[in-house]
Amino acid sequence: MPPNLDKPIAIIKAASACVWRGDDVLLVQRGKALGHGRWSLPGGKLEGSETAEAAAVRELFEETSVVADLKYFVGNFNVYGDQVTFVISCFTGNYLRGEARAGDDAMAVAWVDYRKLAGFDLVPNIETAVRIARDLTSV
Secondary structure: OOOOOOOOOEEEEEEEEEEEEOOEEEEEEEOOOOOOOOEEOOEEEOOOOOOHHHHHHHHHHHHHOOEEEEEEEEEEEEEEEOOEEEEEEEEEEEEEEOOOOOOOOEEEEEEEEHHHHHHOOEOOOHHHHHHHHHHHHOO
């Protein structure tokens, strides 16, 4: 739900990674703040002058210890918090290496068949991002 427009809104730039290993997509269970306990793509806020793509690569590794070839831009997705809007730039690509394990802000990680996402308590926009990412990486 969009924030109350009577108060100033902070815009926070963030990035996420939609990583594929066959038909499985990598999800993290949020351990902090917005979305706590819900499942999402690995990601987080941009730091300093970091590009969105660089942030997606960094956050993916910090949260999961996984490295991927994030070569496709999926799109920008908004997530609304209390007087804050996160503008999340999502990138997608294939798994390269690393054993997925929860780190940094993640409580848990899971490789999930993209056709079974409905069984997870997902943060907003994840199913849409995954659907678009699947089309991009299937080319």
